[in-house]
Amino acid sequence: MARIDYSDPATASERTREILGKNRNANIFRMMAHSPSYLEQYCRLGGAIRNKGELDPIIRELAITRTGILCEAPYEVAAHKRIGGYVGVSNEQNAALDDWQAATCFDDTQRAALAFTDEIVKLHRPTDATFKAIAAKLRPGALVELQLAVGFYIMTSKFLESFAIDMQPVSEVV
Numbered sequence: 001m002a003r004i005d006y007s008d009p010a011t012a013s014e015r016t017r018e019i020l021g022k023n024r025n026a027n028i029f030r031m032m033a034h035s036p037s038y039l040e041q042y043c044r045l046g047g048a049i050r051n052k053g054e055l056d057p058i059i060r061e062l063a064i065t066r067t068g069i070l071c072e073a074p075y076e077v078a079a080h081k082r083i084g085g086y087v088g089v090s091n092e093q094n095a096a097l098d099d100w101q102a103a104t105c106f107d108d109t110q111r112a113a114l115a116f117t118d119e120i121v122k123l124h125r126p127t128d129a130t131f132k133a134i135a136a137k138l139r140p141g142a143l144v145e146l147q148l149a150v151g152f153y154i155m156t157s158k159f160l161e162s163f164a165i166d167m168q169p170v171s172e173v174v
Helices: 014-022 027-032 038-050 055-068 074-087 091-102 108-123 130-134 139-160
Strands: none
Touching: 014 027, 014 038, 014 108, 027 038, 038 139, 055 074, 055 091, 055 108, 055 139, 074 091, 091 108, 091 130, 108 130, 108 139, 130 139
16 A cells, blocks of 8 residues: 555646556556656656657667666556567567566567666666677667666666555556
């Protein structure tokens, strides 16, 4: 159960109701709507991460889902396994993300991105070897986008867990 009540869309501004509606009134956004200006900017950056840029969407979703796993945020993991499926992440890849190092379903670029993700979350920054490995695979723009996606979803995962956001059926919110 959430640690504080979710905001009530009926009492929100028209702009906040619009944002909530576009996001299916998902619990994470209803909680965030307690701060309408932050909600709006969060959604803008999240939309850019998910819909703009040059980073391959499969790599992005693998990294986001792995971030949720490492941050122990089941809401995030469930949502992004589903989103990953929409962009081409295979069921085998989603299932292997808990122990990706032992899996054979990831290509070299995906493995380098997952190692980069693990080190950002666990070590707070990648080692030189891991950074060089992913930098050799991605153009600078995609590398920046990968790091920002991981950082954004660390924040998102921590928000979900700090407020104990209630899970919803993924089909209702993704």
